[in-house]
Amino acid sequence: MTAKGKAAVLKVWVLAVLVVVGAGFVVAAEEGPIKLGAVLPLADITGAQGSKAMQLAVAEINAAGGLLGRQVELIIIDDESKPEKGAAAIDLLATVHNVDVFIGGMSSGVHLGQLPALKKYEKVTVWIGAASSLVEQAVVGMDWYFHVHPWDYLQGASYVEGWAALQAEYPLIKIEKAFWAYEEGAFGTSSYNGSLVAFSNWENVGESFKSALLGGGDYRSVLRHAQEFDPDLFIWVGYAADALPIMEQAREIGFTPPLFVGSPPGWPADFGGSALANGVCAYGMWAPSIKNVSPVSEHFWDAYVAMFNEEPATYFAPLGYTNVYVVAEAIARAGTLEKEALITALEATSYVSPLGETLTFSPSNLIEHQGFSKQKILQWQNGAQQVLWPFEYATALPAYPFMGK
């Protein structure tokens, strides 16, 4: 063989080796797990139980053979309820773990701080928290962003619909005057302002309080003003830490309106066990009693209790479970992790969730991909949360009036 011929053979060999080695890397990369990166506040019950529910969903998916022939890996990072920590978590997941999809979320304040990082990477994001419409304004035009939780104004609209339906169905229930006690922060104040518009046909009076979560905890003055107003419906908008003290102080002064409603994002785990809870109405996306009318919810409940030896107490648990399954089903439908295909597959979502409803994505006021649009009206009855409305998920009749007044 001539020198020229030898060089040609050598070139072919080198090329062949490079192709084989390169292919090996590609195969190895494809055989690695599909990575889902979740950011949640793990010190809060919403994040703690939401993250556990995500682990449950991933365990089930992997036990059933994974996705696209690969296992699913869930990486959970605590945002500590701080915007800067939430933003660092996104950078960590994107650059160190190289996740395929971002999931999770709870607080709007944290999420606003995360948005610059999310916009930098433009990875597919399916977010279950952050209800503030300020967030909605910030994600306009981001086709890779899917929002699952109802926006604040959608929640307000669904309560209007719910109370109207309950009054129509049960003529004994009459609401003409409402008193709103709301925590003085963004959550309480924006809920109250939104409600004034939504419930403009009622006579509304509102007063703010400092939440026990933020160092407050004395509601007596607000409760006395409410008592003087004598409302048909009294509603407090605050946090889990306010639930028991408000009930205790209302009992102290003998304040028993016909409808006593609480609207925290999550209730204390032992609230139902308190004698003060009976008859209190609540807003939420889910109640444990939904397992009696929804097989998916029943499966979720049983599997969660079996895996963690505790009962899910916040709707962020079934929401976290839904979060993983929605992404997993979309990946399976797309057959790839390629961004455009995944977005198209997510747009075709129709997932029967443990929250009761079937999740689909449709446009909201400002964005293209909004998931749920309604909350539920619930009531604590004999230690358990029951669904009063929507009627298709109702698990009990309303106990009315509150405390049998």
Place this chain on the structure above:
Amino acid sequence: MRMTRTIPYLLGAAVAATFPLFTGAYLQQVAVSTLIYLTLAVSWDMLLRSGQLGFGTAGFFGLGSYAAVLLVLNVNAHPFLSIAFGGLVAGAVALLVGLAVLRLRGMYFAITTLALASIFAVVLRNFPRLTGGPEGKMLPTCIYAGDTTKIYWLVLAVAVLTIVISEVFERTRIHLALTSIRNDERVAKSSGVNVFRYLVFVFAVTSAIQGIAGGTYAHVFGFVSPEGSFSANFLLLPLAMALLGGIHSTWGPVVGGLVLGALSEYLKLQIPYGHLLVYGAIIVVVTLFLPQGVSRMFKTWVRRSSVTRGVQ
């Protein structure tokens, strides 16, 4: 000897300057928040050197955040100008507030300044047209479009500026005045120190630094809100950093800031569900057993070992 003392500082400066060259977006983002808290810790300590325990850090930080964002939204100012404006507003408000509250001493001054964050937040919440009310305001775009390397340089510059001002305070007659006020106000007065003027000056300067830190933070994350911008985190974390590192010096809060910033992130990754408990426990234990702080303990150790070497 002088050269040996300079080496750690040169080494630190070299690491800080080249940090983005050997790290990715995640570590740069962690460094950004650490540097912001470190800036607050140094500025808090600067006032403490006069003997005044001020708790207005979160208040002036939030005020600076709002001033910077509102200037951009209303007159389309350059981000740098708006950050400086944040410092100016915080400093000017501190000057006015200081004229009244710096007549108070000890616990009375501490409690009054503690209330400032709540007062500023309530005022801003009640002008919804201007400030966005309880929901706050968003910037159309974040500074440098979220480029963490550039943001790191910006925040580092703010931290370095604060350290330089703190060192100027340490190395000029301001240091002597503040130390004598801390030791005994009457003696300071009788030595010709204008106590009230010095206190107002230090209060205004440290508040302006906190306002600049707030304006920078708002530009990095792109929004302000009463709850977020006036969060107690902007008081408690810097305080813990200064106590852990060692008070009454520039380098104590710097060391404390770096240690706690790195530790909190490390613990979070190692113990996802219980890191805050461990973190809190470490702060309590260190504060109990090392009341002089980590940096002073280190200095004492270095001094003792050099004395031992000298004896041998």
